[in-house]
Amino acid sequence: MTAAKRPARVAAAPEVIRNGLMVIGPDRPRLIASALLALLVGIVETGILYIIAAIAIAMSGGGAVRLGPAGMGFEVSIATACHIGLAVVVVLLALSFPLAKLLASLSSRAMVRLRGRMLRAYLSASLHYRDTHREGLLQQLIGEYAMRAENSVQQLALALVTICMFAAVLAGAIISSPVIALGMVGGLALCGALLFPIIRRMRQDATKPILTNREVVGRVAQATRTSQEISAFHVARPVIDMLARDIAIAAEAMRKLRFEGRLVPSLFQYGAIGIVLLLVLVLSGSGTGHLEGLAPLALLLVRALTYVRQLQRAMHVAREMAPYITSIEEEVSALEENAWPEGDREIADFRELRFDHVDYAYKPGERVLKDVSFAIRQGEMVGIVGPSGSGKSTLSGLILRLRSAASGTIAVDDVPLERATAESWARLSAFVPQDSHLIYGTVYQNIRFFRDGYDDETVIAAAKGAHLHDEIMRLPEGYDTLIGPGARGLSGGQRQRLAIARALLARPKLIVMDEPTSALDRNSELMVGQTLEELKGHTTIVLIAHRPATLGICDRIFRVEHGVLTETPVSQHVA
Numbered sequence: 001m002t003a004a005k006r007p008a009r010v011a012a013a014p015e016v017i018r019n020g021l022m023v024i025g026p027d028r029p030r031l032i033a034s035a036l037l038a039l040l041v042g043i044v045e046t047g048i049l050y051i052i053a054a055i056a057i058a059m060s061g062g063g064a065v066r067l068g069p070a071g072m073g074f075e076v077s078i079a080t081a082c083h084i085g086l087a088v089v090v091v092l093l094a095l096s097f098p099l100a101k102l103l104a105s106l107s108s109r110a111m112v113r114l115r116g117r118m119l120r121a122y123l124s125a126s127l128h129y130r131d132t133h134r135e136g137l138l139q140q141l142i143g144e145y146a147m148r149a150e151n152s153v154q155q156l157a158l159a160l161v162t163i164c165m166f167a168a169v170l171a172g173a174i175i176s177s178p179v180i181a182l183g184m185v186g187g188l189a190l191c192g193a194l195l196f197p198i199i200r201r202m203r204q205d206a207t208k209p210i211l212t213n214r215e216v217v218g219r220v221a222q223a224t225r226t227s228q229e230i231s232a233f234h235v236a237r238p239v240i241d242m243l244a245r246d247i248a249i250a251a252e253a254m255r256k257l258r259f260e261g262r263l264v265p266s267l268f269q270y271g272a273i274g275i276v277l278l279l280v281l282v283l284s285g286s287g288t289g290h291l292e293g294l295a296p297l298a299l300l301l302v303r304a305l306t307y308v309r310q311l312q313r314a315m316h317v318a319r320e321m322a323p324y325i326t327s328i329e330e331e332v333s334a335l336e337e338n339a340w341p342e343g344d345r346e347i348a349d350f351r352e353l354r355f356d357h358v359d360y361a362y363k364p365g366e367r368v369l370k371d372v373s374f375a376i377r378q379g380e381m382v383g384i385v386g387p388s389g390s391g392k393s394t395l396s397g398l399i400l401r402l403r404s405a406a407s408g409t410i411a412v413d414d415v416p417l418e419r420a421t422a423e424s425w426a427r428l429s430a431f432v433p434q435d436s437h438l439i440y441g442t443v444y445q446n447i448r449f450f451r452d453g454y455d456d457e458t459v460i461a462a463a464k465g466a467h468l469h470d471e472i473m474r475l476p477e478g479y480d481t482l483i484g485p486g487a488r489g490l491s492g493g494q495r496q497r498l499a500i501a502r503a504l505l506a507r508p509k510l511i512v513m514d515e516p517t518s519a520l521d522r523n524s525e526l527m528v529g530q531t532l533e534e535l536k537g538h539t540t541i542v543l544i545a546h547r548p549a550t551l552g553i554c555d556r557i558f559r560v561e562h563g564v565l566t567e568t569p570v571s572q573h574v575a
């Protein structure tokens, strides 16, 4: 399982209901309250339709308005009937507010829960598992999938509410004229039976989305990330063509779904009306006397049919959306199963970090690190060298406790690194990646990087430690200048030193630097070198580096080749 599959099908009703209830979860009492309220609205609505019909009859006949069931009714003037009607309308309006509020809150609360769960699951999953995901997965889950799940819940709740209203109006119609009302129910059932083969065929057509949205989103994410290269290689046209093709295929599948969504309810409604008219024709021709009170009944039946149409549409949309919930559930469960262990031992300091016979594989059977054993003592500066692809970055992931060994042990003093709490090790260690990223925010926010409890002075001290302070002070608003995507950019050298300031902020005991000077200009490289000199002796540094100039400062140097680590003399690497 590598990524959320775009559901290439329309769900069956039981799946829709099961999924909807799963997402609604703790809000089921709200759903029940909505249904009860809807039933009440349906009953009151039946009353108002009955009053309107009675007024219409009285107006056409010139007499009083007759209200109440046959034989037990009473007569009132048209004005009184209108007043009663207005009072009922006020009740209807008053009931509409809580019903609308309940329905809206049901789905929005479901979305908040879903998004929170997805975000937690994704960010708590192991890096090893996240590596197996294509790019843009979280965005797609939290964006498109959550919206569709919300829509499914909304439609399902709407369907339930519609059923309740339909039941109330139908009950009114049955009381008014059992023969015609039951005839209409029979007509609907007949329509359903007749239309079933067409519906099934259309549904099958609609479930052939050859290209998944997942692929479209993945390709868009890829196009965004490589936008600079796309311009430089002048390949915008083929990229646009490729995306346009993908989008068109997805759109065709969607068109078929929409077509079904529009057509089937109409076929149902008009078919049922036709059957009712036939029934009236038969009854009037036979003179069986079932036609008294036909006017209110006609109104009730028309209203009931609009509910059927509404129900059809709601179920259609809910069915279309429900598989996204299945997909979210599968994806989130897999992420949760692969949660990265939090650990249970607080580590405040360490004397030694030791690797014993450590193996690591991204894929089963393909060892990237083989039988790695070494120890780093507190305060040492250790260089890691080796050709590209030899396993240096993988090693840094293991040191940072972002990955766990496939076999062998990694220990901080006597504690296996996996047992150390993720939080305490993250406080004790820091990372300067090969390619660091800015976030949209001020320089302060970029250096703090979501960590609370560091005042401005501490941030400034970190920037000074990274030899970035003077350049920050030259920005228009100093540390308050907005930087990052969509705002002001920084040069590669400045970005790298900002990454170092980020790492220095919490005064870590261990810093892993992945090629910190690989892409730097001479000036930035000198400043990074100066930072390293200043850290030497009191902060343990693991320096992944190629340049002899950077390695000269190291106490010890390890070489990784084809995943095998050996110690080599420092003198061998210094020019």
Ligand SMILES: Nc1ncnc2c1ncn2[C@@H]1O[C@H](COP(=O)(O)OP(=O)(O)OP(=O)(O)O)[C@@H](O)[C@H]1O
Pocket (backbone or CB within 6 Å): 131, 362, 363, 368, 386, 387, 388, 389, 390, 391, 392, 393, 394, 395
């Ligand atoms: N996410 C991944 N999935 C599968 N294989 C991976 C993954 N990341 C790295 N590898 C493989 O693991 C091996 C070691 O990669 P690593 O990034 O640790 O090398 P490196 O020595 O840091 O390389 P460089 O100096 O180019 O950064 C490489 O063969 C690489 O192809």
